[in-house]
Amino acid sequence: MKQSLFQEKYPIFTLEVEKAETTYQSVDDILVYLKEQIEAHPKCRFIAEFDHFSHTRALPDAEIAPEIKDAKNIVFCFGIKLPNPQVMAVRPRSMGVTELDDRFVIAFMEAPMPVANDAMERWAKGVRNR
Known part of the structure; x- marks a missing residue:
């Protein structure tokens, strides 16, 4: 898992998973897995998929x-508190899954909530399952 600043201002996490390192065959397969993780988390709610x-x-x-x-x-969304209107600027969360010839790239922006970052990092690493 690589942490970096995208365009010198957006803190992101990126994980590259070689196709030989996973049983998932497509972006759609990975999204099914991620949706299962989201729905199993007690503080998270699935919203949508975007192509x-x-x-x-x-x-x-x-x-x-x-x-x-x-x-x-x-x-x-992991939103368990709504303390002020400004928190709406950092919600909801999104994870992007991109397929290249030989690998998948999973990327997400750092959340202001450690429990969200920990879960998203664990979910991303779970794609590497071989």
């Missing part, structure tokens, strides 16, 4: 790196 690849491909002047074969997000 970023199809959305982008359908836009005029769309640009998709040629090595990207598929890219989807799973959206969910």
Whole structure:
């Protein structure tokens, strides 16, 4: 799991999983696994899936790196408190799953809540199951 700043301001976590390291065959397979993890967590709620690849491909002047074969997000929320209106700026959470020729890349933005980061990191690492 690699922690970095994307575009020098967004704290993100990224995990690359070689296809030989996982039994999952597609982005959709990984999203099924992630949805199961979300639904099993007592403080998390599944919201939606977003097909970023199809959305982008359908836009005029769309640009998709040629090595990207598929890219989807799973959206969910750990929001157990609503202490002020500003917290809405960092919710809900999303994990992106991208398929390349030889690997999957799982990425998510750091949450302001350690329990959320711990769960998302554990879920991402669970994709590497061989």
